[in-house]
Amino acid sequence: MTPTRRPAGSALLALAATAVCFAAADTYVVVLALPDIMRGVGLSVEELQRAAPIISAFLLGYVAMLPLIGRIADVRGRPPVLVAGLVVFAFGSLVTALAVDLPMMVTGRFLQGLGGGALVPATLALVADLYPVERRGVPLGVVSAVQELGSVLGPLLGAAVLAVADWRVIFLLNLVVGAVLAVLVHRAAASDAIRWSSSERQPSPRWSSSDHQPSPRWSSSERQRASSRPPDLVGILLLAVTLAAGTLMSARPTAIVTDVEWGRLYVPAAGSSLWTTPLGLLTALAGVLFLAWCWLARRPLVDLRGWAASARQADLTGATYLAVALGGVVLAFATADPKVQVISAQGGWYLLAAAVAALAFAVHLRRAEHPLVPVGALRRTPAWGSVVVSFLVGAALVAALIDIPLFARTTVHSESQLQAALVLVRFLVALPVGAVLGGVLIRRLPAGPVAAVGMACAAVAFWQMSGWDLTTLEHWSANGPLLLGGLGFGLALAPVNAAVLATTDAAVHGLAGAMVVVARMVGMLVGIAALTTIGLRRYYAEQADLPPAREVCDGLTRCDAFTELIRTAGIAQEQAVFSGAAVVALLAAVLAVMLLRGAPTRDVDTREALGALGG
Numbered sequence: 001m002t003p004t005r006r007p008a009g010s011a012l013l014a015l016a017a018t019a020v021c022f023a024a025a026d027t028y029v030v031v032l033a034l035p036d037i038m039r040g041v042g043l044s045v046e047e048l049q050r051a052a053p054i055i056s057a058f059l060l061g062y063v064a065m066l067p068l069i070g071r072i073a074d075v076r077g078r079p080p081v082l083v084a085g086l087v088v089f090a091f092g093s094l095v096t097a098l099a100v101d102l103p104m105m106v107t108g109r110f111l112q113g114l115g116g117g118a119l120v121p122a123t124l125a126l127v128a129d130l131y132p133v134e135r136r137g138v139p140l141g142v143v144s145a146v147q148e149l150g151s152v153l154g155p156l157l158g159a160a161v162l163a164v165a166d167w168r169v170i171f172l173l174n175l176v177v178g179a180v181l182a183v184l185v186h187r188a189a190a191s192d193a194i195r196w197s198s199s200e201r202q203p204s205p206r207w208s209s210s211d212h213q214p215s216p217r218w219s220s221s222e223r224q225r226a227s228s229r230p231p232d233l234v235g236i237l238l239l240a241v242t243l244a245a246g247t248l249m250s251a252r253p254t255a256i257v258t259d260v261e262w263g264r265l266y267v268p269a270a271g272s273s274l275w276t277t278p279l280g281l282l283t284a285l286a287g288v289l290f291l292a293w294c295w296l297a298r299r300p301l302v303d304l305r306g307w308a309a310s311a312r313q314a315d316l317t318g319a320t321y322l323a324v325a326l327g328g329v330v331l332a333f334a335t336a337d338p339k340v341q342v343i344s345a346q347g348g349w350y351l352l353a354a355a356v357a358a359l360a361f362a363v364h365l366r367r368a369e370h371p372l373v374p375v376g377a378l379r380r381t382p383a384w385g386s387v388v389v390s391f392l393v394g395a396a397l398v399a400a401l402i403d404i405p406l407f408a409r410t411t412v413h414s415e416s417q418l419q420a421a422l423v424l425v426r427f428l429v430a431l432p433v434g435a436v437l438g439g440v441l442i443r444r445l446p447a448g449p450v451a452a453v454g455m456a457c458a459a460v461a462f463w464q465m466s467g468w469d470l471t472t473l474e475h476w477s478a479n480g481p482l483l484l485g486g487l488g489f490g491l492a493l494a495p496v497n498a499a500v501l502a503t504t505d506a507a508v509h510g511l512a513g514a515m516v517v518v519a520r521m522v523g524m525l526v527g528i529a530a531l532t533t534i535g536l537r538r539y540y541a542e543q544a545d546l547p548p549a550r551e552v553c554d555g556l557t558r559c560d561a562f563t564e565l566i567r568t569a570g571i572a573q574e575q576a577v578f579s580g581a582a583v584v585a586l587l588a589a590v591l592a593v594m595l596l597r598g599a600p601t602r603d604v605d606t607r608e609a610l611g612a613l614g615g
Helices: 010-040 052-064 066-076 078-097 102-130 137-164 168-191 220-228 233-251 262-266 278-296 304-313 316-334 347-367 381-410 417-428 430-441 447-465 476-502 506-544 560-595 603-614
Strands: none
Touching: 010 052, 010 078, 010 102, 010 137, 010 168, 052 066, 052 102, 052 316, 052 506, 066 078, 066 102, 066 304, 066 316, 066 506, 078 102, 078 168, 102 137, 102 168, 102 476, 102 506, 137 168, 137 417, 137 430, 137 476, 233 278, 262 278, 278 304, 304 316, 316 347, 316 506, 381 417, 381 447, 381 476, 381 506, 381 560, 417 430, 417 476, 430 447, 430 476, 447 476, 447 560, 476 506, 476 560, 506 560
16 A cells, blocks of 8 residues: 655644744633733723724734735735735734734734735645645645644633733734744745645646645755845835834833933924824834835835736725625624624625725626636635635634623623633634544545534534523533534534635635635624624513512612522523524534535545546
8 A cells, every 4th residue: 555645834834823823822812911011002901992993903914914815825826925915914913912002003913914814825735736635635634633732732821921911011922923933934935845836736626646746946046146145235124114103102111202302202392192202103114114114115015016916806896895895894794792782883885885896896806807706706706605615604603702701700700701711712722623523534534514514503502502500510510511612613614614625626726715704704793793782682572571679688789699680580581592503503413414415525526527537
């Protein structure tokens, strides 16, 4: 028996998966650090609503630009997008760490989301580049697993850093790791002498294991010319000045601030903002000059013109319409308080703008010669079905991510946010296990039934959670639904990704992966809004049936007995949410069987497809 040959680029895939894990951890690490971050940018803990953009900016960067980034990964190649994503993530982490006010913090978080979001579709497409259809299950499962593993490691990493250091260290750590990974990914891609270009290959259902190898695009002479190119000294100097001035502006060393002469660098020319100080103005000027140089120079440090050309080739106009549509959805739901609101106060206007942009996008797709979503890109039923199922997976998953900690706070962990979050960790630890298991199973079983079993497990878990009471989390029996739910959601991840990659042409794998991720994220936003509506209606109905406080408390306006009644109403709200999530998960299971049917994700499926083509 001939041993399976390790494909070229496996080291690159391992690095990409590590980057996905680390970026996913950053999504959750901010939750614990949010109070400290708010104080660091001049907000009090009571101004939680003003701090909402710190979270929503990351989601906006992650979701809104993802289709464009996925398409650029098809046009320009996977490694360049991976490196650029890591660089943008690292730079965003630096901006966040140096933030002196809310606008700077929001800008940094947006850049972090933009860079982190770029990693997922490029990595999924890279799996399709490296492995034939029948062997993608396990690597796709591993990529999904490490992404979910990040959600477990994020809170733990945040807690560990906050125990010994300032919140800014979290983002400085992101900067270091992101920069190191960018260098390693670049070297791994160069050592394999490959620029993955899906346009040179045939649609994946027609590949066999023997002929499925990436096409070299970087010759030795090309690498030698690239390595011998003189460094952009002007660009390096401008970037160094920008970073140095920005660091001094943010750090405000006591020795410099209190010095009679050097302290003038921190005196605002107008108002009280540090950006109007000499150091702030120098930072802004050097940054603008750096960007201008990168646009105008012949061989700049950052090839802005090259990336702009790739964006235009990927359909920048269409991507802008879609970004506005997705951004409107993100802002409408992500800036609302899930405890009391379905959408934010300005949510109606955001959704109106999203609807107009979506209409413009639809018209553009019909008229553009080379649209963002090529005609027929998702024409096969398993392809668009994967997007639908992913949407429902996100809509159900968000109930666990939001309402399990809320239930814990309402019942046994009312005094500790950390302990309530650790209840969710029991759910999250099963997700990576399920993701790998799902990848293993789809090598022998059809993708649809595997995903359906996973979502059916999630539905059963939510149904059990809908019967939880005040003391359930005090017993070990509560771990059963938590672990079953996490395992179920994990099982569904690899089959959905495998199905969309197996039924789309290689030339749009980056876009296809992006659409699945976007659908899941939008599903989470829409899901929390719909489930919150259900929960609030149940809460208000329960509250309307409560006797007046004075009757319960012998004339007093508050007592322990009445508080207990309020808690019971809150539990009823969470039970309603879990019941709604069970229905959504069950719907996802049914549609997975129906829509993912026929996706050639197994070895036998590929042989049958090749036989049909041969016939």
